[in-house]
Amino acid sequence: MISSGTLKTLYTLKDAGYEAYMVGGGVRDLLAGIEPKDFDVATNAHPEQVKPLFRSCRLVGRRFVICHVRFGEEIVETTTFRGAITDLHKRDETGRILSDNVYGTLEEDAIRRDFTVNALYYDIRDYSIVDFTTGVEDMKSGVIRLIGDPELRYREDPVRMLRAIRIANKLHFRIDEATAAPIARLAPLLREIPAARLFDEVLKLLLSKEAEDNLYGMRVYGLFRQLFPVLDPHLARPDALKFVNAALRSTAQRMQAGLPVSPAFLYASLLWPAVEARAAQLRTEQGCEPFPAIQQAGEEVIARTIACVAIPKRFSLPMRDIWDLQPRFEQTASTRARRLMTHPKFRAAYDFLLVRGESSGNPALAELAAWWTEAQKGGDLPQPPDLSSEDLLVEGTASETAPPRKRRRRRGGRNRRGPGAGDAAGGDEDAEADDSPATASDPS
Numbered sequence: 460m461i462s463s464g465t466l467k468t469l470y471t472l473k474d475a476g477y478e479a480y481m482v483g484g485g486v487r488d489l490l491a492g493i494e495p496k497d498f499d500v501a502t503n504a505h506p507e508q509v510k511p512l513f514r515s516c517r518l519v520g521r522r523f524v525i526c527h528v529r530f531g532e533e534i535v536e537t538t539t540f541r542g543a544i545t546d547l548h549k550r551d552e553t554g555r556i557l558s559d560n561v562y563g564t565l566e567e568d569a570i571r572r573d574f575t576v577n578a579l580y581y582d583i584r585d586y587s588i589v590d591f592t593t594g595v596e597d598m599k600s601g602v603i604r605l606i607g608d609p610e611l612r613y614r615e616d617p618v619r620m621l622r623a624i625r626i627a628n629k630l631h632f633r634i635d636e637a638t639a640a641p642i643a644r645l646a647p648l649l650r651e652i653p654a655a656r657l658f659d660e661v662l663k664l665l666l667s668k669e670a671e672d673n674l675y676g677m678r679v680y681g682l683f684r685q686l687f688p689v690l691d692p693h694l695a696r697p698d699a700l701k702f703v704n705a706a707l708r709s710t711a712q713r714m715q716a717g718l719p720v721s722p723a724f725l726y727a728s729l730l731w732p733a734v735e736a737r738a739a740q741l742r743t744e745q746g747c748e749p750f751p752a753i754q755q756a757g758e759e760v761i762a763r764t765i766a767c768v769a770i771p772k773r774f775s776l777p778m779r780d781i782w783d784l785q786p787r788f789e790q791t792a793s794t795r796a797r798r799l800m801t802h803p804k805f806r807a808a809y810d811f812l813l814v815r816g817e818s819s820g821n822p823a824l825a826e827l828a829a830w831w832t833e834a835q836k837g838g839d840l841p842q843p844p845d846l847s848s849e850d851l852l853v854e855g856t857a858s859e860t861a862p863p864r865k866r867r868r869r870r871g872g873r874n875r876r877g878p879g880a881g882d883a884a885g886g887d888e889d890a891e892a893d894d895s896p897a898t899a900s901d902p903s
Contacts, residue, residue: 464530
């Protein structure tokens with residue numbers, strides 16, 4: 460079950476006269492009966508000694524230099540034993556370590572690791588597990604326990620609070636009481652972590668089979684509001700929480716089925732309750748049409764989110780497409796429906812609509828999703844459902860005080876086409892059609 464790249468790295472280092480151990484999550488997951496996603500190697504060789512041994516080795520990192528040894532698509536992360544933490548380590552005002560290129564022994568490296576279950580080393584020389592903490596005992600007892608003083612260790616790296624939740628749910632372990640106690644109080648330390656690093660940590664938490672449990676754990680310990688302050692208040696609404704959990708469940712099912720999953724779809728689902736609520740507010744207070752309201756709301760929510768958790772443009776742009784297409788699903792006329800089905804992001808937006816229909820408890824929205832399912836089967840389109848925009852508003856976003864829809868005048872006026880042109884049959888219907896979001900602001 461150990462990857463060939465990991466074995467090549469271990470034996471190459473051993474044959475060159477260095478100590479080399481498989482360490483961390485790979486050992487932990489194998490002992491738990493879980494197939495690891497990746498493997499790490501720890502060695503007493505320094506980075507400049509590791510690099511000449513592998514043609515594909517690349518040195519990365521500033522706070523602590525790491526060797527990335529590549530074998531095809533596999534990357535084996537190889538690190539030198541870290542030394543003990545001393546007063547000489549450079550820290551910021553919160554206690555987070557800023558510079559850490561200090562090397563040490565195997566035992567010092569073990570004590571430096573975060574959780575006991577991550578401080579287990581597999582020795583290829585005699586096929587043994589080396590344990591300097593209570594890692595093996597905690598694996599048997601099903602406990603996630605920090606090594607050392609919990610508050611100090613969280614201050615050194617606040618991301619450990621997120622890892623505690625993720626590893627506990629992955630292994631179905633419980634978090635040790637002393638390890639869990641400071642999390643809620645120290646949760647604001649996450650604001651000191653670079654937004655790009657938090658993006659990766661959120662993906663690990665929510666692009667997983669345990670995503671719903673991870674979301675629950677982050678909310679219980681007050682971590683989620685530090686990551687997504689724009690979204691956290693909306694999850695108090697049962698319909699919003701139900702939608703997000705349904706989207707996480709759908710993603711987990713795709714992963715279990717071996718199907719591809721997209722961070723864009725995940726983040727679009729995660730932020731949708733905030734986008735939907737803001738769009739409803741814009742429609743109520745400013746009389747915005749559905750399409751521009753969704754566009755403006757999406758831009759505002761993303762701007763507020765990336766201040767805490769980075770979202771690369773390669774994901775934020777598809778997110779906007781998914782949101783922007785939602786009002787267009789209400790346009791079920793033959794020409795517009797067929798044109799919508801040719802949109803590059805139609806499939807992702809349609810899957811998004813399905814989750815909305817299944818989780819909202821809104822029969823009109825479920826009927827609309829079912830109509831689009833039938834519409835994709837080919838041949839003639841089914842009879843359009845008799846639905847209004849108000850029917851499709853999700854509970855908690857509808858407004859009884861929304862202003863009446865304003866009719867927009869044609870540019871240039873109708874009299875320019877000659878006397879009586881505006882009196883032709885169907886003139887009013889044509890003018891109304893120009894107000895539709897699919898026509899006035901069609902992104903395609």
